[in-house]
Amino acid sequence: MSKNEFSLAFNEVLEDKQLSREVIIAAIESAMVSAYRRAVNASTAQHVEAKINPDTGKVEVFVEKEVVEDIFEPKTEVLLDDARQVNPEAQLGDMVVVESTPDNFGRVAAQTARQVIQQRIREAERSNQMQYFERQVGEIISGIVQAANAQTTTIGLDMKAEGTIPASQRIPGERFRVHDRIRAVVMEVKDGPRGPQIILSRAHRNFLRRLLENEVPEIYHGVVEVRAISREPGARAKVAVSATQPGVDPVGACVGIKGVRIQAIVKELHDEKIDIIQWDEDPVVYISKAISPARVNGVYLNEADGTRTATVVVGEDQLSLAIGRDGQNARLAAKLTGWRIDIKSLVEAAGDAIVKIQTDSELAALMPNTVEAVPEVEGILAKKAENRPVTPEEYTVLGQFVDRVERRTIQIMEEVAREEEEKIASARADIPETAFQMSLDQTGIKEHVYNILTEAGIETVGDLMMKMKLDPNSVLGLHGVGPKAIESIEEALAVLTFPEPAPAEPTIDPVAEAESQPEAVLEETPEAAVDTIVPADLSIETIPVVEAPVEETQVKPRKESKKKVEEAEDEGHKDGVSLDELFALKPEIFQAADTDDEDDSKDKKKGKKAKKKSVALEYDEELGEVVARKKHKRGGDDDFGDEW
Numbered sequence: 001m002s003k004n005e006f007s008l009a010f011n012e013v014l015e016d017k018q019l020s021r022e023v024i025i026a027a028i029e030s031a032m033v034s035a036y037r038r039a040v041n042a043s044t045a046q047h048v049e050a051k052i053n054p055d056t057g058k059v060e061v062f063v064e065k066e067v068v069e070d071i072f073e074p075k076t077e078v079l080l081d082d083a084r085q086v087n088p089e090a091q092l093g094d095m096v097v098v099e100s101t102p103d104n105f106g107r108v109a110a111q112t113a114r115q116v117i118q119q120r121i122r123e124a125e126r127s128n129q130m131q132y133f134e135r136q137v138g139e140i141i142s143g144i145v146q147a148a149n150a151q152t153t154t155i156g157l158d159m160k161a162e163g164t165i166p167a168s169q170r171i172p173g174e175r176f177r178v179h180d181r182i183r184a185v186v187m188e189v190k191d192g193p194r195g196p197q198i199i200l201s202r203a204h205r206n207f208l209r210r211l212l213e214n215e216v217p218e219i220y221h222g223v224v225e226v227r228a229i230s231r232e233p234g235a236r237a238k239v240a241v242s243a244t245q246p247g248v249d250p251v252g253a254c255v256g257i258k259g260v261r262i263q264a265i266v267k268e269l270h271d272e273k274i275d276i277i278q279w280d281e282d283p284v285v286y287i288s289k290a291i292s293p294a295r296v297n298g299v300y301l302n303e304a305d306g307t308r309t310a311t312v313v314v315g316e317d318q319l320s321l322a323i324g325r326d327g328q329n330a331r332l333a334a335k336l337t338g339w340r341i342d343i344k345s346l347v348e349a350a351g352d353a354i355v356k357i358q359t360d361s362e363l364a365a366l367m368p369n370t371v372e373a374v375p376e377v378e379g380i381l382a383k384k385a386e387n388r389p390v391t392p393e394e395y396t397v398l399g400q401f402v403d404r405v406e407r408r409t410i411q412i413m414e415e416v417a418r419e420e421e422e423k424i425a426s427a428r429a430d431i432p433e434t435a436f437q438m439s440l441d442q443t444g445i446k447e448h449v450y451n452i453l454t455e456a457g458i459e460t461v462g463d464l465m466m467k468m469k470l471d472p473n474s475v476l477g478l479h480g481v482g483p484k485a486i487e488s489i490e491e492a493l494a495v496l497t498f499p500e501p502a503p504a505e506p507t508i509d510p511v512a513e514a515e516s517q518p519e520a521v522l523e524e525t526p527e528a529a530v531d532t533i534v535p536a537d538l539s540i541e542t543i544p545v546v547e548a549p550v551e552e553t554q555v556k557p558r559k560e561s562k563k564k565v566e567e568a569e570d571e572g573h574k575d576g577v578s579l580d581e582l583f584a585l586k587p588e589i590f591q592a593a594d595t596d597d598e599d600d601s602k603d604k605k606k607g608k609k610a611k612k613k614s615v616a617l618e619y620d621e622e623l624g625e626v627v628a629r630k631k632h633k634r635g636g637d638d639d640f641g642d643e644w
Contacts, residue, residue, distance in 0.1 A: 436462030
């Protein structure tokens, strides 16, 4: 094949298969490797690679061989001289990759590798299709109907892919003909043995959402937001929209001038009726609009029992419109809003309100004026039952009566729910928090009772204590739990002890503590020093000084330190150490042992803590005299030194 012929054929494959140049080249090279292995019966353990020139189409095969002196097996061995042409540093026993393209390999490869090339190209096509349509999930695509039957409809898509529309995802009543172009939303893409399986849908609500985005630019650009969609394909749909910018009418933007935008969508959906309503944060307003086109007299919400129920009261002439054919309008409104909707006529709601007043004494006591209006309401209902005409004023009276009773009923239910929550909160406050972390198996109750409680969802001691405190009958009502079991449970709970949670240790700032200690010591220092004057002619060296061990003392307030100094001075005189005797240079006076023994004996008699003192003498240059001072060493903290 010449250069031009190969280039033309190669480019034709690229255009026909819609694949990249690298994918096609990789597929051909892989096929050439397979063809070589088949042609020479090479082992799969031997490294083989093929290179193709995309301009000329020439194929070269490179094979890993062992360098030897004499060739016994040409498929796996190469001479040293030939190996060094590829790798000049090759030695005997080395493995070298050398060109080993067989003669007439192009013709053999073309015959052998055709099927492999087709398989690799097919796999590459499937991989590209899979990646492309996985990105299209949830988006609208168009295709040509290739086949249609009662079960599925086959659609030809881009990239030579095929999609299927199951019967459940078709709009009821629509029929397709071969070669029709239709639009659908991609629901799911699965990898199958014969390529990707693409499931399409025209009945899903996202199909309507994407149609709105295509037809309404405000939705596409985010100025109008689709809040919720409820749809029964082929019959009716409700769409709640809201504006993200002030001054924009979301309903008008979706409908368009003279309904041109919404009519294009209705035509695509085979005349499916579409109600566009404005979304509102207030559930009452939102539900009132969701019931449209019916006019609503009142909406009363009840969330006390855990189920969100809305009672909608409408006029007699609006009841069938609010419910819709086979309940379709009410059903779609419930799906759209997420509330369970109970629709009543005004007359029916008035009758129910009278029953509530007559049966609920608490409600009647709270509404004396409404109770007085009951006879009038009963008269209006009697006229309606006799098919006599009822005036608009009388309908207004019925509406006001129903509104007062329903609102007061809702208030009472909310108060009951609030009291129940407070009761639960107070009961939980009396139970230790650790009880909710303690398993039931730690209570020591019998095994069959333990199994019954765990099956009922009671897993911790705290849960069981809550049940027993709020409603013991709920535990007694469990199948298999009798009075004896209740007694055993109560006894087990009574002996339980719950460890107190460890208090958090206060964190002490070492810097602040270090700063506070010097101030306390220095505050006491001026009053802790007691000076005694010694004559100037006395040498310090001639007086032996013995310091007694100093006990560590805590820092006391200023008043207590003054008292201690006065006591120390008094005790000095009681011990017989006067100034005259001190000047007489009696060394035994300064012997700490004798003094301390006497002090200890006296302090023990007085019930005081033994106190150890020390005296030191130093020469005062300013006075020119020797001064004896009592030394107090506090704390033993090296940072502060000795205080005199």
